[in-house]
Every structure is written in structure tokens, then in C-alpha cells.
Amino acid sequence: MTDASEKDVEQAGAARTTQAAQAGAADGTRAAAPTKSPIVSVRHARKAFGSVPVLRDITLEVEPGEVVAIIGPSGGGKSTLLRCMTLLERLDGGDLAYGDLAVAADGVYGNKDVLARARSRFGLVFQNYNLFPHFSVLRNVMDAPVVVQRRDRAEVEAQARALIAKMGLEGNEDKVPCQLSGGQQQRASIARALAMNPEVMYFDEPTSALDPELTAEVLRVMRGLAAEHMTMVVVTHEMSFARDVADRVVFMDGGVIVEQGPADQVINHPRQERTRAFLAQREA
Amino acid sequence: MCGMLGSGFLVSLQIFSLTLLGALPLGLPVALARMSKVRPLAAIARFYISIMRGTPLMLQMFAIYFVPYYVFGVSLTTDSKWQATIVAFIINYAAYFAEIYRSGIQSIPRGQYEAAEVLGYSGGQTFFRIVLPQVVKRILPSITNEVITLVKDTSLAFSIGVIEMFTVAKQLVASQVSMLPFAIAAAFYWVFNLLIDALATRVERKLDYYHD
Numbered sequence: 001m002t003d004a005s006e007k008d009v010e011q012a013g014a015a016r017t018t019q020a021a022q023a024g025a026a027d028g029t030r031a032a033a034p035t036k037s038p039i040v041s042v043r044h045a046r047k048a049f050g051s052v053p054v055l056r057d058i059t060l061e062v063e064p065g066e067v068v069a070i071i072g073p074s075g076g077g078k079s080t081l082l083r084c085m086t087l088l089e090r091l092d093g094g095d096l097a098y099g100d101l102a103v104a105a106d107g108v109y110g111n112k113d114v115l116a117r118a119r120s121r122f123g124l125v126f127q128n129y130n131l132f133p134h135f136s137v138l139r140n141v142m143d144a145p146v147v148v149q150r151r152d153r154a155e156v157e158a159q160a161r162a163l164i165a166k167m168g169l170e171g172n173e174d175k176v177p178c179q180l181s182g183g184q185q186q187r188a189s190i191a192r193a194l195a196m197n198p199e200v201m202y203f204d205e206p207t208s209a210l211d212p213e214l215t216a217e218v219l220r221v222m223r224g225l226a227a228e229h230m231t232m233v234v235v236t237h238e239m240s241f242a243r244d245v246a247d248r249v250v251f252m253d254g255g256v257i258v259e260q261g262p263a264d265q266v267i268n269h270p271r272q273e274r275t276r277a278f279l280a281q282r283e284a
Numbered sequence: 285m286c287g288m289l290g291s292g293f294l295v296s297l298q299i300f301s302l303t304l305l306g307a308l309p310l311g312l313p314v315a316l317a318r319m320s321k322v323r324p325l326a327a328i329a330r331f332y333i334s335i336m337r338g339t340p341l342m343l344q345m346f347a348i349y350f351v352p353y354y355v356f357g358v359s360l361t362t363d364s365k366w367q368a369t370i371v372a373f374i375i376n377y378a379a380y381f382a383e384i385y386r387s388g389i390q391s392i393p394r395g396q397y398e399a400a401e402v403l404g405y406s407g408g409q410t411f412f413r414i415v416l417p418q419v420v421k422r423i424l425p426s427i428t429n430e431v432i433t434l435v436k437d438t439s440l441a442f443s444i445g446v447i448e449m450f451t452v453a454k455q456l457v458a459s460q461v462s463m464l465p466f467a468i469a470a471a472f473y474w475v476f477n478l479l480i481d482a483l484a485t486r487v488e489r490k491l492d493y494y495h496d
Contacts, residue, residue: 088398119404130399133496134417144403147413176494196403 037099039064039200039231040085040122045094046107047080054080056255058094062200065229069236069246069263073278077255078235082204085233086124087115098122098199120149123193127205129185131177137164137188138173141195149196156195163191167221183214187221200231207238219245239282243267251275285456285465292452293472296438299373299448303434306374311381318386329382336379342443345372349444369441377434384426388419421491428484432477439473449473 038061047055054077062068070078083089085096093107103110103118110118131140141160145151164173167187169180177185186206193201203222207215219241226232226245236242242249242263249266251259251274259272270276317329336344349368352358392415400410439450449469456465 086402088401116404119402122402124402126395126399128395130393130395132396132399132414133494134421143413144405147409148404178495192403 038062039099040233041095041097042081042085043095043097045081045084045096046092047077047084047089048092054255055084055091058252058255058257060250060257062231062233064199064231066248067226067230067232067234067246068248068250069234069242070250070252071236071239071242071278072252072258076253078252079204081252082124082202082233082235086122086202087119088124120196121199123196123198123201125186125190125193125201125203125206127208129177129182129189129209131185131189131192133177136174136176137169137180137191140177140188141192144192145195160191160195163194164188166224167191168217181214182210183217186210186214186218190218190221190225194225200233201225203232203234203236205235205237207236237282239267239279251278253278285460286468288452288456289449289465289468289472292447292449292469295446295448296435296441296450297476299369299438299441299446300435302370303373303377303438304431306370307377307381310374310378311385314378314382315385315389318382319389333379333382336376337383341372341376341437342440344376345369345440345444348372365444366446369444369446373434373437373441377430380430381427384423384430385419387426388423389415391422392418418496424484424488424491428480431480431484435477435480436473 041061043059045055045058045060046053058077058081060068060081070081072078080089084091087103090109091104091107094104095102095106096104098118098121101114101117101121103114109115132143135143138157138160141163142153142156145156145159146153161173164170167190169184169187169191172180172184172188177188180188186209190201190206206222207218210218215238219238222232222234222241223245234241234246244263246263248260249263250257251266251270251272253274259266259270259275265271266275267279270279314329314332317325318333320326320329345368348371349360349365352364353360358364396414396418397410400414405414438448441448442451442454445451449472453465453469457463
């Protein structure tokens with residue numbers, strides 16, 4: 001029953017994205033008064049490590065409520081793109097904006113205040129969780145909202161406990177991360193990111209450090225978030241997750257977006273040879 | 285005899301406590317300077333640590349005691365001798381603590397800083413809430429080691445003429461023509477270090493509620 005309703009939501013999302021993509025493709029501009037403004041937009045992003053280009057003219061926009069999966073071979077630039085969008089790395093050139101907040105224009109970044117305001121709009125879930133090992137689960141989730149956002153402790157605690165329960169971690173509030181399984185730690189880190197009330201959640205290969213069983217629990221809570229229309233950008237190797245949950249799949253290789261479109265199209269009917277080769281390799 | 289050694293021990297204890305009180309906090313800015321991206325600052329810290337670790341503490345005491353006399357003509361008194369001893373101990377031990385702090389700070393994984401950055405913690409908040417508590421746990425065994433060394437190093441104040449326990453023991457050995465005072469002094473150092481060891485074990489156990 002839940003599955004069916006999720007499916008409807010996904011199809012609606014996919015349809016919306018397709019329209020947007022087609023509209024964009026038709027005239028190549030966004031002048032045709034889009035109904036929604038993107039939560040985050042990256043335009044003509046360039047990034048090199050030394051003399052090695054990692055991102056070459058990447059343009060990507062994420063609409064509210066959209067779930068975007070970024071797939072592709074290692075070293076293709078997926079993680080770097082995510083790290084640039086989360087301000088852990090800086091672009092050499094191109095623009096980055098969160099809604100109406102211009103973070104970087106032509107590779108020139110705004111001041112500290114601009115960066116802080118941008119950071120308050122997204123959450124990031126790391127491959128290896130990066131929970132704070134000396135804090136309890138509850139404190140991991142509560143600390144930043146209380147200390148950084150200066151919100152009321154009681155209100156934050158109520159939200160944190162609810163989030164922990166939602167992540168299926170009820171009863172683990174007072175445990176420290178090392179007492180949890182990898183899957184539990186990752187779900188705690190998702191709760192930590194959500195407690196900041198972000199507009200968009202980024203996931204950087206959130207299940208790569210987990211075995212299949214633990215992967216399933218993490219993917220389950222991510223599906224739940226998608227069903228609630230949380231805007232998500234997920235770098236992943238989980239093709240079934242990308243196919244089933246994402247509205248749009250972006251295939252990156254060699255620092256460029258090779259192909260993107262509705263999940264079903266990119267994964268089941270890829271147009272580009274490189275995408276086909278990558279997906280064939282994954283199947284094998 | 286035990287009474288005399290006991291009052292000598294109180295002086296040793298003062299050197300010990302004042303040194304920790306000064307050097308433990310002072311080590312932190314030195315460590316941060318040593319890791320600073322500001323090149324000259326890092327170079328100064330590196331030079332300071334190099335001198336402090338590379339020359340004998342005894343000579344450093346002499347230098348701090350006599351340099352004001354030769355350079356500025358400041359008169360030498362019992363007070364200035366005591367002050368020179370404490371200053372020398374503090375700046376010497378701060379260098380060692382700084383290197384321990386640095387090793388601890390640099391052992392914290394990058395991911396901790398990145399998680400804190402994404403959550404919007406300021407640099408200071410990241411350091412004091414996220415990094416430092418983890419550093420304390422990691423460096424505690426090294427700190428204990430250094431503290432135990434300090435207990436025994438207080439006997440170096442003998443060389444400059446501060447009447448601490450070892451000085452008293454030496455005088456007693458000479459006047460009583462017996463090695464017993466040395467044995468008792470040794471027992472004092474040893475028992476005190478047992479206490480420190482017990483305390484350190486307790487703190488370590490308390491921080492054992494997590495591992496990473």
C-alpha cells in the first residue's frame with residue numbers, strides 16, 4: 001500500500017522533471033517563466049586538481065522536491081561535484097546559487113556570511129558517516145541546531161527524538177556511535193543532517209561502506225524521505241535505488257554530464273554509448 | 285629525617301604543580317602556532333620547541349637565572365632563583381606538551397572537520413566542541429608519561445640550589461654518612477608517581493565510554 005503511493009509520487013515527479021527538461025532543451029533558456037525556481041543551481045562549473053580537470057562545464061539544477069541520483073564510474077567527478085555544492089571544495093570557475101542566494105559567480109565566492117547562509121540550506125550525509133564519536137546519538141543530532149542555529153533546546157530535543165525514532169533508532173538516543181552498527185550510524189547521521197531543517201539533502205555514496213543488509217535499512221529511510229518530497233541529491237552506486245527512487249538520473253564521466261533524464265530512461269534505455277557501457281559493466 | 289625530606293618534598297610538589305599549571309595551557313597556543321599557516325609564526329614555534337627539547341633543562345634554568353643578571357644587572361636573590369626555576373620548567377614542559385597536542389590534533393580525521401563545517405560550526409566551536417575532547421582522550425597516555433617524568437625532573441632544581449627534596453636528601457646523606465635518605469627520597473617519588481598513575485587510569489577509564 002505504501003509502495004503503491006510512493007510509486008505514484010515517483011511517477012508524478014518523473015513526469016514533472018521530464019517536462020522541465022524538455023522545456024529547457026527546446027529553447028535552451030529558462031526565460032519561459034518556470035513555475036518553480038531551483039533550490040540549487042550549478043552553472044558551467046569548472047574544477048581541476050592541479051593540472052587534472054575534474055569538473056568540465058557542469059550545469060545542474062535541482063527543483064524543490066526532486067530526487068536526483070548521480071551515477072558514474074569512480075573518478076568521474078560525482079563526489080567532487082557534491083563536495084563543491086556543499087562548499088567543501090571550491091569551484092575554479094562557474095556559478096553556484098542556492099535559490100536567490102548567489103554563492104559563487106564565475107568562480108568568485110561570496111563572503112563568510114554568504115557561505116554560512118548557504119550552508120544552512122543543505123545537509124550532507126557522508127560515505128563514512130562522520131558522526132562525532134564522543135557525543136551520544138541524541139547529542140550528535142541536537143548539538144548543531146542548539147549551538148549553531150541557537151534554537152531552543154527543548155524544541156530541538158523534541159525534534160531530535162522524533163527524527164531518531166523516524167530513522168528507526170528509538171532506544172539508541174544515549175548510545176555513542178561506536179555502539180551502533182554501520183547502518184544505524186548512517187541513519188543517525190541522516191537524522192543529524194535533517195535536524196538542521198535543510199532545504200536539500202546531499203548523500204555522498206551513503207551505503208558504500210555497508211553490507212547489503214545494512215544498505216537496505218539506509219535505503220529504506222531514504223525512500224521514506226523521497227516519499228515526503230524531501231529534495232535530495234544522491235551520489236550512488238545503487239542502480240536499483242536510482243531507478244526506483246530518483247526522479248532524474250545524471251550520468252557523469254570524465255568530469256562532464258554525459259547523459260541525464262528520467263531514471264527509467266537513463267538506466268533502462270540509455271542513449272549514450274558510455275552510459276550503456278557503464279551500466280553493462282555494473283550488471284556483469 | 286623524614287620530616288626534613290617531607291618539607292623538601294613540599295617544595296618539589298610546588299615546582300611540579302606550578303609547572304603543570306603553566307605548561308599544560310601554554311602548550312596549546314604553542315601547538316597551534318606550530319601548525320599555523322602563517323609561516324613566520326610556525327617557524328618561531330618550531331625554533332622554540334627545538335631549543336627547549338634540544339638543550340638540557342638544567343642549562344635552561346641557568347640561562348634564565350643568570351641572563352638577567354649579566355645583561356640587565358638584575359641582582360640575584362633566592363626569589364629570582366625560584367622564579368627562574370619555575371619559568372624554565374614551564375617553558376620547557378610547554379614545548380613537550382605542544383608536540384603531544386599537535387600529534388593529537390593532527391590525528392583527528394578530516395571527516396570530523398568536514399562534518400562540523402557542513403553543520404555550520406565556527407572554527408572555534410569545531411576546535412573546542414569536536415576536536416579537543418577527542419584529542420584529550422587520544423593524548424592522555426602521552427601526557428601521563430610526561431607528567432611522571434616531570435615528578436622526577438623536579439630534582440633538577442637541585443643544580444641551581446633550590447632546596448627541594450633531592451637537595452635535602454643529598455645534604456642528609458652527607459651529614460649522616462648514610463644512603464638511607466636517598467632510598468627514602470626514591471620512595472617519595474615512586475609513591476607519588478603511583479598516585480599519578482592511579483589518577484590517570486581513572487581518567488582513562490572515564491573516557492573509555494567511546495572509541496573511534
